[in-house]
Amino acid sequence: MERSPIRALRLALATARRLSTASSLVPAPDKAHVAVKDSRPLYRRLSALGGAKGGSVARALNKWVREGKTVTSPELIKYVKDLRKYRQYHNAIEVVDWMVNTKGMNLSITNHAIYLDLVSKVKGIESAELYFSSLPVAFKKQQTYGALLNCYCNEKMAEKVIPLYETMKKLDLVSNNLVQNNMMAFYMKLGQPEKVQKQFKEMKSENIAPDNFSYCVLMNSYASQGDIDSVDEVVQEMEEASDITLTWSAYSTLAGIYNVAGLFEKAEAALKKLEQLIDSQRSTGNLAEVNRVWKSLKTTFPKLTNMSYLIMLQALTKLDDLDSIERCFKEWESVHVAYDVRLMNLMIGAYLKKDMVKEAESLQAEASNRVEQFDFKTAELFIDYHLKKQEMGSALKWVKEASSQVKQDKWKLNGDHVKLFLKNYKEAKDVKGAEEFCGILKQFNRLDSRAYDSLIRTYDAAGEKEPSLCQRVKADQIVLSSKAKKLLNNISKT
Template sequence: MNSRRLISSGSWLVRKLCTATSEKAKIKAAVAAASPMRNRLYPRLSALAATGGTVSEALNDFIMEGKKIRKDELGRCVKELRKYRRYQHALDIMDWMERRNLHLSHVDHAIRLDLIAKTKGIDAAENYLSALPPSAKNQLTYGALLNCYCNNLMKDKASSLFQKMDELRFTNNTLPFNNLMCLYMRLGQPEKVPELVDELKLRNIPRCRFTYVVWMQSYANLNDIEGVERVLEELAQDSEDKCTWTTYNNLAAIYVKAGLFEKAEACLKKLEKDMMPRQREAYHFLISLYAGTSNLAEVHRVWEALKRAFSTVTNTSYLVMVQALVKLKDLEGLKKCFEEWESSCSAYDIRLATSTIRGYLSGDLIEEAELVLGNAMKRSKGPFHKVRELFMVYFLEKCQFDLALQHVEAVVSEMGDWRPAPETITAFFDYFMKERDVDAAEEFCRILKSKNGLDSNAYHLLLKTYVAAGKVAPDMRRRLEVDGIQLSQELQDLLVNVCRE
């Protein structure tokens, strides 16, 4: 059987996965001494991710060069670093400010608390708030901690803190209510959102745009389209200024998800006619939502409108269009769009190649897909594991195990820390079950275990392979215990068949 290749090369794969390390990226001189960027603070701080220096060193060097650092400039740097999720560097700036005895405002304390939660954990954020002087324990800092609780789905702590804020009269605006609404949405309890809106009404607190958007989405999650439309009517009566592009974009997305394509397209037409901002993102939303309604003609029309509206078309715009064409299975249009981008792009984006390959493979255009991969490997440093996994899944579904294994070997050679995506793991085990090949499944599990990827889901699939093959493994229960796998009811049921003597 072809899958014996996995067994014969299995020990090599395990050794390779355990010992290979990805090649360290070469650090460019991000801030050359002669560059005018040396006179600006943010480029130096931004470059620290590549240079490996510290924030304190960068700030101190800047001052030693005779340059002044204004507090508002530091604030802008913190804002930019947060935007790019460089939370530790942003926190380091605020720590440096404190050491320099720069006054931290209430807003600064709230931002710092949020950064501490993101870098050091909730306990550290709680301790920071406790240590603040009474004047700094206000609506902003309590609100920041509430936001942290909600982001981390800590329902009990969020509810308790909200009650305390209520007692301190810190809940006289929509922000804390919005935080709780988002928490309930993420916890799968959308029915609680209208209750919070009723409380806002009871307290005569004006609803903001975001409140209306979450409120609409809560009814959508409850499959209550009439409820969504009632919220829209109330929003229109409340204030026309709150009926924005974002409002109708979200409404159109709700209609698309509900399969109400006529309503969705009517909404999109209104957007384009009355509220269309001159932003690339607006065109991106239109393209994606028209793809959701399966309207290929409108997708192409908006795409041409985007290209007329902007002198340059970004990689992100091409990616949105490629993904839309893949969704609509317009392989001819996909080929034209990708080749147009590939021939003119200044920076090769592996995401575009990956999406295009996904589209080609869905249409069994294997030669075209392999050609894209070959060109991508010439023009990009990767990583290529995601695109190779697409080939693995494709070949496994076609029962061409040898070809799938070639891509496994290639990924192992290219990077040592590869952990397959869940859908890739499922595809391998589906093949093993179909072939009733327990030996190959066990070898694949050894590969997963070498990179800490042998979890309860993988064991579940392994046990199903044993059942499909009609084979037993008396020591399986002990293996699960050694690997710390918690036994769900389904796993226990499978073990009854697999562990029998």
């Protein structure tokens, strides 16, 4: 039976939106979207630092204080969470360091857990272990133990996860579904679904209430073994439970499982419930527009591949729903096997569309450590953005970065970008910028009559002379228009 566009969309959405098998015991970053025009001037200053290191944050905070302004510990911790959300880990950790070392502020147990997480991201697992060891006994509680456990789980360090969890059990620090979820997700990462089921039973026996995530991981564990009957039993248990409300994540996970199993009618039923939930919770979903994007798809994707997430992100990009794009991208980051720069570029493009340049740069900087080769599409996104904003210095910086990575004829500067560069330099009467750009064009063997024509007109507009220009035109064997020749003669006269 041929699938309708709506059905194809639903099935693809289910596949792309299935819950990842990763969890976090560290207190979650604030979910609220941080707009570019943030109402918090200090946060804007900190965020604007981007990937700057070496005391930049401390200088910004000290300057703020010298201006006679105040800042409280809760405010700073909120900024730390926001910086962490946008992967500005170095800046976030420097804020905490300033709080403690310069202002003498005390950290709560939860804040120590956040700091431990940042240490692991910035300095590595060993440093996180040292930090945990240095904490007074009074601060070695469920939050900080859980943060360290999360670090181990993320790195799949079974040799450390299991002993630490056993220690936490002896200290009665595992009576939290975040800890249990982390362990279940850890076993799924290791491909040990039977241990997920054992963990869930242990959780129930200890009267620890499972949440939607717990059930979703459990469903995935049965699905990975081809046991759909047990999946159905989990769903029934959830629907009959009085202490849990099914969310969209549960139904999207279920729909994805049914889709992989080829049970399309069941997948359809689950997705109808998913749609009802989404419609009741938000009004921003434009199903007609999403359908338009997805009409070109001929098949759906039965597994959570990079391509599944790519298609989902493309659809959400069409909807211009940044919060949903971020959620989908972060979910992919937590489950991907191979890093796919196409997904990163979609996320960068979404940030740039909202003028969130620092967030885009931070993502690119972090991803550069994960990919083996420089991606020229990434550079083109930044070049395009800065050109449209007429930020020529920033645009040229990315051209230089790309040109430094070129091997043989692997990349050529986009023709439209060349036109914009030349046009902007001419309108700004920026001879120095135009000359520098033409030098790069020559490196790419793109210094043609059009480029020289624009360079000559830029000199003419700026009223500057350059005697060597005539000889350079001859040396490069450039054929100019009659008007350009006249302008060149005037410019070349001393």
